[in-house]
Amino acid sequence: MTIVQRYILKQFFKYFGMIQVVVFSLVVAIDYLAWISKFLAAEYNLLDGVWFVILRNLGIIVMMTPVCALLSSVVLFGLMRRNNEVVALKGGGISAWNLMKPLAGAGMILTLLVFILAETVVPVALNKSTYIRMVEIKKRNIQTTHGNNIWLRHGREIIYIKHYTIATKTLSGVSITRFDDDEFVPTRRVDAATGVYNGRSWSLKDAIIQEPSTSGGQRSRYVDAAIEMRGVSPDDLGSVVKEARQMSFFELWNYIHKMEKEGYDVTRYRVDFQAKMAFPLLCLMMVLIGSGIALTRQRHEGIPVSVGLGIGAAFLFWVFYSLCLSLGYGEMLPPVIAAWAADVVFLCAGGLLLQDIE
Incomplete structure (x- = not known):
């Protein structure tokens, strides 16, 4: 790995970490304010309430990773263009494609990280937060077994x-x-x-x-x-x-087959099972789209324009992704298409943007 590639990776993960911390902190703060009246009514310790809100929102880190990856690549290359670093690197014989190679690797790292977190940390945190909400806050003696x-x-x-x-x-x-x-x-x-x-x-x-x-x-x-x-x-x-995100990959697979044998409708769980595989790959797609947006902008347009376009792309992603899943839940689309459509569409969109990066 060259010095330039290491520099790009370092800057990318720096901006990615900053954006993730800001987004997660805002979500936790807003959710805590929404729950504080319930904590007081249940005489629940307010400091323990902070831990509860963090646990119930850990899944936000996973859900927001593709969007944060998109915005991080936009900010990275936007700042590099403003500081004439992209021009200098291109003048030294480094193509825009070579500039993007380390970010493609970063996208794969984030894909693997999202899958691991969704399989290990997030299910445990959500199950713990559910127990706290029902038993310690609502004072309800209610629980599920392993099989729901x-x-x-x-x-x-x-x-x-x-x-x-x-x-x-x-x-x-x-x-x-x-x-x-x-x-x-x-x-x-x-x-x-x-x-x-x-x-x-x-x-x-x-x-x-x-x-x-x-x-x-x-x-x-x-x-x-x-x-x-x-x-x-x-x-x-x-x-x-238990929702699909509260179960691991193999736990969900076994649950689907168990419920099917007993004659229950598992369409929703089949869509979520496919989404468990498709969603992490969106990190790579979003990095490509963010890089394409930043590298194809004119220098005089500035970072705000690129960030605005990135936010717009992220909004379109969530709308399209949620729409496809809803159509899958309603059995209007097969589970495979409902879960993977966003990956295919945004991969094509990233490819079209990257055609003009040189």
């Missing part, structure tokens, strides 16, 4: 939910066991195949109720009418159901 089965306690009842679909607000495999007020003895059990939220409570359908009979045994009866289940909101269930 939900257990919670409401009054004298213990509720088990085998599967909860966030998009449609439907339950599958519900079991409610009620216990005696004085002794820990079950007095009633309700098993329902499905449940749907009607806006006020959950309506359980196709239920079997088991109760003690007067003769000392158990009496079971089938109820085809809807049975209400109160005390549990969709927000409570949605906050504890």
Whole structure:
């Protein structure tokens, strides 16, 4: 690696680190202010609240890495153009393509870093923040098992939910066991195949109720009418159901196959599984686009123009990426296309920009 390439890499990662710190600090500060009233109401320690907000927002570092990479390359080459460094290097026989080579390597490093963080640190942090939010702040005794089965306690009842679909607000495999007020003895059990939220409570359908009979045994009866289940909101269930970003690559893969075998719809998880592979590569695409924007601008246009174009490109990226994922969740696009479309489109856009860098 030449001295020039080392210089470019050093400057790139310096600006990248500065932008990431500023963005993450702003996100944490804003989110903390939004949560501070809840901390006070729950009598939760405000310093512990800072740690909670950091944990729940660690995923922002991963999500913002492609955008920060784009802006870092724009700022790097914008400053080099303003200081006539690009002109001097080109005059010394170094082409713009050679200037970009170290940034391509930086893009690959960031791709690997994003994948590692998304597989290790982020799932642990999100699961920990979920536990703090539900148990220590909201004081709710609710949790999930490894397979996303939900257990919670409401009054004298213990509720088990085998599967909860966030998009449609439907339950599958519900079991409610009620216990005696004085002794820990079950007095009633309700098993329902499905449940749907009607806006006020959950309506359980196709239920079997088991109760003690007067003769000392158990009496079971089938109820085809809807049975209400109160005390549990969709927000409570949605906050504890593991999202794809809370699972590692192989954990998500195994979960998808397990749920498919049991007959559940896993379209959303299939889209997220493809996105786990496609998203890190956007770091490389964004570095190419940012370099193309900065190196194709005229010197008199200045850094603000390049940064403005970079922010505009980042905005278009998020809109297009989110739109594609939404179409995939709605089964209007296959999971592979929904997740990889942004990579392909922005790779082509970067290629078009780089045609004129010389």
